[in-house]
Amino acid sequence: MGQWQKIVLEESADLLKRARAPLTPVQITFDHDEQKAYLPLDLDVSPFDNSNTKKEGVSRTYKGFDGYSPFFAYLGQEGYGVNV
Structure with a gap:
């Protein structure tokens, strides 16, 4: 994994934490x-x-x-974008 990818992953998780974003399970x-x-x-x-x-x-x-076919991931019932 490249350095920029690691930063994006960490910052995505940090943003959800700092915003105290609700993660609603099923x-x-x-x-x-x-x-x-x-x-x-x-x-x-x-x-x-x-x-x-x-x-x-x-x-x-x-x-x-x-073309390209990137994967997009959405977390929780809220659908927060992950690794974007």
């Missing part, structure tokens, strides 16, 4: 009324169309064009 009830809380982390691939460009690292996306 409550699941199992047999015998046992409850557990899970914090959702939703992942989404979003292909960016870079056809007709000369950018490095461009490859074919699942949508059928040349």
